[in-house]
Amino acid sequence: MADHKEKQAVNTHQADDLASFLAGVERRNPGEPEFLQAVQEVAMHIIPYIGDKPVYKELMILERMTEPDRIVTFRVVWEDDQGNVRVNRGFRVQQNNAIGPYKGGIRFHPSVNQSVLKFLAFEQVFKNSLTGLPLGGGKGGADFNPKGKSDREVMRFCQAFMTELSKHIGPDTDVPAGDIGVGAREVGYMFGQYKRLLNRFEGVLTGKALEFGGSRIRTEATGYGCVYMMEEMLAHHGESIEGRSCVVSGSGNVATFCAEKLIELGARVLTLSDSGGFIYDAEGITRDKLQWVMELKNKRRGRIEEYVGEFGGEFFANERPWGVPCELAFPCATQNEIEAADAEKLIANNCRGIAEGANMPATPEAIHVIQARNSLLHAPSKAANAGGVAVSGLEMSQNSLRMQWTREEVDQHLRKIIRAIHDQCVEFGTAADGHIDYFKGANIAGFNKVASAMIAYGVM
Ligand SMILES: NC(=O)C1=CN([C@@H]2O[C@H](COP(=O)(O)OP(=O)(O)OC[C@H]3O[C@@H](n4cnc5c(N)ncnc54)[C@H](OP(=O)(O)O)[C@@H]3O)[C@@H](O)[C@H]2O)C=CC1
């Protein structure tokens, strides 16, 4: 009885600590809901974890981790094809470089703002730590919409963006890469401009084409890694991917390579989507159909609904695919794309596993619904999509060595890294009853390494 009361007192104390910590973060970051959401998701595990470790509190480690080292914002001015002057806002959030140079993608999308980039940069710190590689965390981007722009317009925008960004990055300082709206084309334009401005050929960006220092498998890595994470979770429970029905959202880089790996492993991929809606192919998306989608998205820059004209199936305008019965779900489009009602549908259809390819794709309410169902395996984005940044880390190693590894070598590293991330989640996320909370495990494991480095550096 006394024991129970003592535990209750500790829990109440921790809940108070969490509430007052979050109130402080909210006060310092008004009007930044995405950032607050990401911090809350982490703090709910870290505050209880550090409850009996006074050094973390004394040194204000979590408070310091939620405050970016710096944020650079800048004007990006460029000319469209009609000769009109256009103005956008660019950002780079350098969140934390305790364990390596800032590392994280660049997003070009009209929804980009400081809150979105701060959530992404904060998440990136934990994700990069989980990879085991020496990578700090950052994220950048602009409220530029590449949709409907000509190649020349995108080139001029990228050159203008890099003209300012180049003052703040470097191969040992901050190494950006791609994210939504930034793929091989944009990385090429930005790398070219950096090289022209600094007269230096160095590994300042990752996701480069093979001809100028890219790594094999980097393009595929986020999607493949997400499937490897699902494989690890299933294998841990004596199951496999083969023959399972899968729902994938998105039709960009992460979604298409996630689908490619699923098909290779014998799963049945039923859906893909974009911001216009989703397609449902009951016969399953084959390798050839997927190749057509990649061409549609990367070259013709068309809409996913065109799939139905080419291959049949159904298109559901302005809907997400979570109501399609499936055993495995892979959200690979954007943040908060699974809401509580979507989670209820996945559960009602007996979904067995979710691996998050997109960053923070589930709302807190959706996570709550999912976690109430112990039998659903759920890998958070910082674990499930870490394959992309991991191979970016390997690209940096290859650039330093002035070497390029084979596909097999890079893929082997990627598999090993994802396996190690899975093992860390199990180590720090397993409860007394054997249930694995992959969110808790990823948060604590990611935190530990960064926190230890910060303690070693003293107060700064
Ligand atoms: N690229 C990478 O290596 C990594 C990416 N990620 C994350 O994966 C996710 C996808 O990125 P990536 O594939 O690179 O980006 P892409 O730009 O290649 O593709 C994004 C896809 O998501 C869809 N999408 C974007 N915004 C929305 C929205 N608001 N509603 C519905 N659909 C939307 C796009 O549709 P449409 O074309 O209509 O906009 C497109 O199909 C993001 O969360 C990103 O942060 C995480 C780790 C690494």
Ligand SMILES: O=C(O)CCC(=O)C(=O)O
């Ligand atoms: O490869 C990288 O550096 C960044 C990948 C990324 O942006 C992410 O993991 O969200």
